[in-house]
Amino acid sequence: MGFFRNTALASIAAAATAGSAFASIPAVSVRIEQVGAGFITMNPDASPVEGGYTYSGNVSLWGFQSSFDLSTNSKAATGNQAFGGFFTLKNTTAAVQQFIIDLTVTNDPFTGNALAGGSVAGVLLGGPNGGLLQGVGNGAVWQAIINGSSGSTTIASLMNGNPFTVTTGANQSGGIAREFFGNNPQIPSLPIGPLGTSRTIRMQFLLGAGSEVSLSTSFIVQVPAPGAIALLGISGLAARRRRRD
Amino acid sequence: MVSIARHSIVAALAAGMACAHASAAMVQFMRTFVNTSSTAQDFLFTVTSDVAYSGQSLFDIRGSLALNLIDLNGNGATVGTYGVPMYVASIGSTNPTVVQTIWNEPWSFGVGIYGNGVPPDQLFAAVNVPVTPEAVQPLAITIRLRLSARDMVTVSGTFEAVPVPAPGAIALLAVAGVSGTGRRRRR
Numbered sequence: 211m212g213f214f215r216n217t218a219l220a221s222i223a224a225a226a227t228a229g230s231a232f233a234s235i236p237a238v239s240v241r242i243e244q245v246g247a248g249f250i251t252m253n254p255d256a257s258p259v260e261g262g263y264t265y266s267g268n269v270s271l272w273g274f275q276s277s278f279d280l281s282t283n284s285k286a287a288t289g290n291q292a293f294g295g296f297f298t299l300k301n302t303t304a305a306v307q308q309f310i311i312d313l314t315v316t317n318d319p320f321t322g323n324a325l326a327g328g329s330v331a332g333v334l335l336g337g338p339n340g341g342l343l344q345g346v347g348n349g350a351v352w353q354a355i356i357n358g359s360s361g362s363t364t365i366a367s368l369m370n371g372n373p374f375t376v377t378t379g380a381n382q383s384g385g386i387a388r389e390f391f392g393n394n395p396q397i398p399s400l401p402i403g404p405l406g407t408s409r410t411i412r413m414q415f416l417l418g419a420g421s422e423v424s425l426s427t428s429f430i431v432q433v434p435a436p437g438a439i440a441l442l443g444i445s446g447l448a449a450r451r452r453r454r455d
Numbered sequence: 456m457v458s459i460a461r462h463s464i465v466a467a468l469a470a471g472m473a474c475a476h477a478s479a480a481m482v483q484f485m486r487t488f489v490n491t492s493s494t495a496q497d498f499l500f501t502v503t504s505d506v507a508y509s510g511q512s513l514f515d516i517r518g519s520l521a522l523n524l525i526d527l528n529g530n531g532a533t534v535g536t537y538g539v540p541m542y543v544a545s546i547g548s549t550n551p552t553v554v555q556t557i558w559n560e561p562w563s564f565g566v567g568i569y570g571n572g573v574p575p576d577q578l579f580a581a582v583n584v585p586v587t588p589e590a591v592q593p594l595a596i597t598i599r600l601r602l603s604a605r606d607m608v609t610v611s612g613t614f615e616a617v618p619v620p621a622p623g624a625i626a627l628l629a630v631a632g633v634s635g636t637g638r639r640r641r642r
Binding site: 427 | 481483485487489491493519520521522523524525527528529567568569570571572573574575576578605607609610611612613615
C-alpha cells in the first residue's frame with residue numbers, strides 16, 4: 211500500500227513538471243551602448259509561442275544599426291529555462307567603434323543550487339575595408355552574469371584573447387566559431403547557486419568600420435519547477451514515514 | 456583637329472570601359488530567419504544589386520556565404536536545402552544566368568540540444584564567366600533554406616562581379632595607346 215502511494219506521488223510529480231512553463235512572463239531588456247556616443251535601453255514586448263516567448267526589435271542611432279530576435283523557452287520536463295537568440299549590429303561609421311551590449315531577462319525566483327550553461331557563435335560581414343570583431347584589451351567578448359539584490363556576479367567568460375580577434379576580407383562573410391560553458395555532459399551543467407532576480411548576456415567588442423556582426427547566444431539555467439519540488443518533498447516525507455512503519 | 460577629336464572619342468570609350476571594369480556591382484546581406492511554427496518551414500529570400508550592367512557577356516566574379524544556427528527550445532536545430540541549392544548567384548533580369556551555387560542539394564547542418572554553430576565558410580572566385588547578354592543585368596543572390604521548428608538561423612552572403620572587357624574594347628584601348636604614342640612622336 212505504502213509502495214503504491216509513493217509510486218502515485220512520483221507520477222504526480224512527473225506530471226507537474228511535464229506541463230508547466232514560466233511562473234511569470236520573463237521580461238527582456240536590451241541595452242546598446244556605443245562608447246563615447248551614448249546608450250539606449252529597449253524593453254521589447256513578449257509574444258507567446260509554444261513553451262515560451264519571442265522578443266524582437268531594431269534601432270538605428272549615432273553610428274550603428276541593430277536588430278535582435280530573442281526568445282525564452284521553458285522545458286518543464288527538465289526544468290531548463292533558455293534565453294538567447296540573435297543580436298545583429300552594423301557599424302555605419304568610417305572608424306572602429308566600441309560597443310557594450312546587455313541582453314537581460316528576469317528569472318523565476320529560485321534560491322536552490324541552479325545549473326547554468328551557455329554559448330556564443332557568430333557571422334561577420336566585412337565592409338569595404340574588411341571585417342573586424344575584436345575584444346577590448348584582454349577582456350572577454352561574451353560574459354554570463356547573474357544579477358541579485360546584493361550585486362552582479364560573472365559566472366562565465368567566452369571569447370577571451372590578447373585580444374580576441376576575428377577578421378574577414380573586404381565585402382566578405384565569415385563565421386565566428388562557437389564557444390560555450392556548462393557543457394559537461396550537456397548544457398546546462400555548471401552549478402551556480404541561487405539564480406538572483408535576472409541574468410544578463412554581456413557582449414563587449416570593437417567593430418570595424420562598415421562591419422556587421424550577428425551573434426547567436428544562449429544562457430540556459432536549470433531550476434526544478436516549484437510544484438515538482440513540493441511534490442518531491444512530500445514524496446520524501448512519505449517514504450520516510452513508510453520506513454518508520 | 457579631327458585627329459584630336461577622334462583621339463578624344465577613343466580615349467572616352469577607353470575610359471568608359473576602364474570605369475566599368477573598376478567599379479564592381481555588388482550585393483551583400485545579413486538576415487535572420489525565425490521559425491516560430493511547430494513544423495519545419497521553407498524560407499526564400501532574394502537580394503538584388505542597385506547597379507545593373509548592360510550587354511555584358513563575360514564577368515569576373517567572387518563571393519562568400521556564412522551561416523549561424525541556434526537551438527533554444529532544447530531539441531536541437533537543423534537547417535538545409537529543399538530541392539535546390541541554398542545559395543544561387545545570378546546575373547540578368549529577364550533570363551538571369553546562374554554563375555555560382557553553394558551548398559547544393561542535398562545539404563544540411565545541425566546543432567545539438569541548446570547548441571549553436573557555424574559550418575565552414577564558403578568562398579568563391581572565378582574569371583571569364585560567360586553570361587547571356589541582356590539590356591539590364593543586375594546581380595542577385597537567392598537564398599532558399601528549410602529550418603527546423605522553433606529555431607533560428609542567420610545567413611550572410613556576398614556576390615560581386617565586374618565585366619571583362621570584350622576583345623573589341625581591348626582593341627580600342629590598344630588603338631588609343633598607339634595613336635597617343637604616334638601623336639606624341641609627331642609633336
